[in-house]
Amino acid sequence: MLTRDLPEPSAWGRVRGVLKRASGEAVRWGWDGIVELGAIGPATRVGRRFGAFGAGSVICFPVNAIFNEQFIEIGAGTMIGPQVTLSAGMVPGQQCVTNPVVRIGDRCLIGRGSGIVGHLAIDIGNDVWTGHHVYITDQNHGFEDISLPISRQSMPERPVTIGDGSWLGHGTVVLPGSTIGRHVVVGANSVVNGDLPDYSVAVGSPARVIRRYVEGEGWVSTR
16 A cells, blocks of 8 residues: 555544643653652752752652661762662661761762662762662671571671772672772672772672773783
8 A cells, every 4th residue: 555545644633643742741841840849959858967968969859768868978069860779877767876877979970770878888989970770888688697587687887988080880789898999990780899999990790800000001901
């Protein structure tokens, strides 16, 4: 059948098409407004609960979970993506032994769906960017006592540090006691469980350094 032989849409069909497009635009317009109104900034009621919330920073809507904000500090010009979890301690209302428990520096970007769960000390430097679904924690579960469920066992907290200018790829997991240096690239889906030196590229589970910057030589392979 040639194109010219196709039946013309009915008047009602044309009206339905117009209404469908208009409804779609209205839904998108409404959602954009909700996202804007639901964002958390330094001047919002929730933002004022934080230990620090720098100018120009934002936590995008919707959030997954945020609690014990008074033990969390966010620098200036930082964007934290939607559906992110930010927490200090195990339960809302807990009085933590350190302050801040979680510190995120200036001009950081934390990807959608990520989780930063601190109990003692997580320090994220300036200009740190992450992909989506990154998980950073300073405490893990124990399993040695077989008379207790693993959910009721916890291991001692070990501080986590991420240096200025580093990049953590999609799905990276940073475990307790890890130190990531400055200007470090961590490949997607890597698990960091130790120390990564400044100016390096690391991949895998556990993450291993595959390239390092050497003064006078540039970037060299470590394989």
